Amino acid sequence: MQKELTKIQQNILDYLVEQRSKSRTPTLAEIAKHFGYKNRSTVQQHLQAIERKGFIKRNPKISRGIELTFENNYFIPHPVLGEVAAGNPLTIYPDSIDTVELPTIAHVPNDSFLLKVKGDSLKDAYIFTGDIVIVNPNMEAESGQFVVAVLDNEAVVKRLIKKENVIELHSENPEYEPIKIEKTHSNFQLVGVVIGVYRTMAKKVG
Template structure:
């Protein structure tokens, strides 16, 4: 009778995942998260992983935003000559409710570059993006084309998809057969600071 020993299993020199070789290129930790947060965490990790050379810089999605009520006055602001002050408080305004329709599907990105100046999007502006909205023709979208993020106006005509720049110094992007296009969301608002 011959006794056979197992030739597989156990520790082997050089076996296993190499340090910092995973999709995030850094140490990772195993953790348990509530089932209700799985989609949020996956979405956040995908945004983090997908940051490539692009004209947007991805920021963390909006979760459990606190409510801040700010005063809003009845008088309109004149762009010409001011009228006598009408300082009547009309109501309060919660920017989260005003700017965010679908909290769980909303995230921010910071614009880089000048390709969307005609749409009022400047270098460094913060874009509010809603993943729950349908990316219809004419809407400004955050898209990934062949692995690169961009912000452009989506144009669909007779089966042809084009991502249009809003600056004549930049070329439109025609989506060719075989190209991979993923629309991450629709830009709903722009936060532009003057100071």
């Protein structure tokens, strides 16, 4: 049904998808600037071609009115900042080490990031190896919530329990002992709160 896109058209479509997964679909001018075109008309013609071939739908007259027709069939690579141990700590990497493909349903805002889970200490919380935890570094952690923490440069995801003078990090798996953090502990840092767990069930099609 759909004709093939030319290389340039594909590049533009990829850019649309990429921007789309951030927040806004770009304007013609923004697309032109990104690709170095001196003119919006060039973009306009490419978009018309892409629309003719059925990959996007444009809302006439509406700014940023580009819609992706394949929306949910499309999976977008998102950077994963590192792996986080459910049981024993693992290293958290400074830069993206990997990507996971999430459906376009998942929109990752600026200050949130993703970590891939390894280990089985959280299995009683129904979090498993390969799951993607979504971490918000700007949220106040409450007792009982799952958090990502760095202990001596190693990252863990555990349930946070606040007590009198101690913070405890619990695994759901009773085989692992709770870690006690004195308030004076130097090499402890709370990275963020786990706001969700996502697991990809179906891979990209088309």
